[in-house]
Structures are given as structure tokens and as C-alpha cells.
Amino acid sequence: MTDDGCLVRPARAVRAGGALVRIVRYPPGAHYAPHAHRTATVSMIVFGGLEERSEQVCFQAGVGDCVVKPASFVHQNRIGPMGAVTLQFELTSDRDGRQLRVGDYGWLPVVPRIDRLLALFGTVAGVARSGWRRTGLRLPVDDAINTLVAEAQVHPRWPAPSWLPEVEQEIEHRLEQPVRMADLAAVAGVHRVHLSRTFQRVHRCTPSAYVQRRRVQRAAVLLQDPTVDAAQVAIRVGCCDQAHLCRLFARRMGLSPTQYQRLVRSWSRPEPEIGTEVANVQF
Numbered sequence: 001m002t003d004d005g006c007l008v009r010p011a012r013a014v015r016a017g018g019a020l021v022r023i024v025r026y027p028p029g030a031h032y033a034p035h036a037h038r039t040a041t042v043s044m045i046v047f048g049g050l051e052e053r054s055e056q057v058c059f060q061a062g063v064g065d066c067v068v069k070p071a072s073f074v075h076q077n078r079i080g081p082m083g084a085v086t087l088q089f090e091l092t093s094d095r096d097g098r099q100l101r102v103g104d105y106g107w108l109p110v111v112p113r114i115d116r117l118l119a120l121f122g123t124v125a126g127v128a129r130s131g132w133r134r135t136g137l138r139l140p141v142d143d144a145i146n147t148l149v150a151e152a153q154v155h156p157r158w159p160a161p162s163w164l165p166e167v168e169q170e171i172e173h174r175l176e177q178p179v180r181m182a183d184l185a186a187v188a189g190v191h192r193v194h195l196s197r198t199f200q201r202v203h204r205c206t207p208s209a210y211v212q213r214r215r216v217q218r219a220a221v222l223l224q225d226p227t228v229d230a231a232q233v234a235i236r237v238g239c240c241d242q243a244h245l246c247r248l249f250a251r252r253m254g255l256s257p258t259q260y261q262r263l264v265r266s267w268s269r270p271e272p273e274i275g276t277e278v279a280n281v282q283f
Contacts, residue, residue: 013090014127016137019145020090021124026050028083034076040091041069042148044111046121047224047264048084049217052077052107058165059107060172062217064253066108066117068152073105082221085267087121089145106152115254117144118263125267158201163188167195171211175218176238179211216252219245223261230257 013022026048049062054075061067069075111117120140127137170187171179184207185192199207215237222233234245249257 014124014137015092016141018092019141020092021137021141022088022090023121023124023128024086024088026077026079026084026086028079028081030077030079032077032079034074036072036074037069037090038071040071041067041088042091042145043067043069043086043088044114044117044121046085046087046118047220047267048082049080049221050077050084051080054105056105057107057160060168060214061107062214063220064111064114064217066111066148068104068106068108068149070104080221082224087117087124089141091145104149104152108148108151111148111151113147113254114252116140118253118255118260120144122263122266160202161198163190164198164202167207171207171214174238175211175215176236178238179208181207212248213252215239216249219249219257220253220260223257224264226261226265230261233257 013020015021024043028048044066045061045063047063049060052059052061052067052075054073059065059067120137123137123140167184167188170184174183181192181195185195188195190198196206199205199210203210205213219233219237219239222228222236223230230245231242234240234242237245239245239248246256249255249260253260255263
């Protein structure tokens with residue numbers, strides 16, 4: 001149960017090698033108080049978005065973002081207004097003899113082969129609809145976990161300066177407009193070069209690349225509405241036109257806005273056997 005009274009129900013899972021694979025639905029606007037998982041997990045946001053806070057970081061996560069989370073790492077979450085759906089791998093054994101440490105925790109804003117992960121989500125969703133019968137998931141699941149864990153261990157997180165959340169908030173407010181480095185530097189009270197270097201350390205990308213990522217993620221949320229089309233979404237996320245949005249979206253997600261919208265619609269059908277959960281929560 002969340003700290004604001006939202007009841008969460010267990011989701012079913014399928015075993016693939018040394019992991020349990022499940023699809024997790026989070027209700028819109030829910031807030032999960034500080035908690036930790038008993039086992040390590042690797043998750044990717046497929047729909048919606050959420051905010052995750054810990055002692056070290058506050059991260060605004062959207063579609064395509066992945067997190068590697070060691071066991072017993074304390075964090076809290078606030079789910080976005082459209083809710084969130086994640087593809088979660090619960091690591092029930094050590095991966096290749098590697099024990100995830102607390103220092104390995106991290107969100108990966110630059111995720112290799114997001115298209116493969118989205119394809120894997122489609123496969124897992126199909127397994128769910130077939131009654132969670134075991135299928136050939138072991139190799140793609142092992143590949144996904146090994147790739148993401150390696151990324152987290154090669155690129156450790158950097159502490160964010162106190163002014164960075166203000167800059168991130170300014171970017172959120174300006175996504176429909178041109179975002180200028182000079183304006184962001186003024187908000188932070190630092191030189192543009194220092195701002196750029198900080199983004200490279202914390203987010204592993206330039207400020208302009210961060211803006212593009214957030215535009216694509218906002219577009220992905222808007223595409224969950226079946227009444228909007230890509231042309232309308234392009235205007236609402238600050239793209240010049242639909243073609244511009246399609247280029248940004250395909251570069252980030254590995255598929256077009258229309259293809260992503262089809263994925264959303266195929267998954268939006270009622271699924272009585274798939275619950276909403278936060279797996280293995282210790283309050």
C-alpha cells in the first residue's frame with residue numbers, strides 16, 4: 001500500500017534464467033514512501049513517468065529510462081499524472097558472479113538499444129496474455145540485464161549540485177519553446193561551460209541532448225491519448241513540425257511515434273490477470 005492509501009496488487013511473473021520478469025503498473029499520482037526491495041532489480045519505464053528520490057539523487061524518469069537498483073537501497077517514488085508501466089527484472093541470483101553494490105544504483109538516461117527492450121516488453125506482454133506460460137525469454141532477458149548492469153557499473157553516478165534541480169525544472173517549463181543555454185546558466189548562476197560540464201557528469205549528455213530526451217518523453221506521454229496525433233504532439237513539445245518529432249523520437253526510442261502509439265494501444269486493453277505492484281517492498 002502506498003502512503004496515501006492506494007492499494008497495490010501483486011503482478012504475476014515468469015522466470016527467465018536467474019531473473020523473475022514482470023510488468024508493473026503504477027496508478028496515477030501515487031506516492032510510495034521510503035522503501036527498499038529485498039532483491040536487486042533492473043527496470044525500464046515503458047509508459048508514463050515517475051520521480052524517484054534517494055539520499056543521493058532526485059531523478060525525473062520517463063519512457064525509455066532504465067534503473068539498476070541493488071537490494072536494500074532506500075528510495076521513494078511519486079508517480080506521474082498518467083501513471084506508469086515498467087518492465088521489471090528481479091535478480092534472484094548473482095549475475096555472472098557479480099554482486100550489485102549500493103554504489104551501482106543509478107538511472108541510465110543513455111540506454112543502449114532501447115528498441116530491443118521495447119520489443120522484449122512486447123514479448124513479455126504476449127506471455128502475460130497467454131497465461132504466463134514459459135517461453136524462450138532467457139537469452140533476451142540475460143542480454144538486457146547484463147547490458148544495463150554493465151552500463152551502471154561503468155558509469156557511476158555523480159552527485160548533483162544544489163542548483164541543478166532548478167535548471168531541470170526550468171527546462172520542464174520551457175519544453176514548448178526554444179531553450180537557450182544562456183537562460184539556463186542564469187537560472188543556475190554559473191557559467192555556461194560549467195553548466196554543460198555538470199550535465200555531462202550527472203546526466204551523461206549535454207543540456208541540449210537532455211532537452212531532446214525530455215521532449216521525446218513528454219511526447220511519449222501525450223501519445224498515450226488516442227485522440228491526439230503526432231502533428232499535435234510535435235507542437236506541444238517544442239518541435240518544428242511532425243517530421244522533426246519523428247526524427248527525435250526514432251533516434252531516442254528506435255521506433256516512430258506511430259509505432260509507439262500502436263504499442264500503447266495494444267497494451268491498453270483491459271488485462272484482468274495483470275496487477276499493479278511494487279515488488280518485495282519493505283516498509
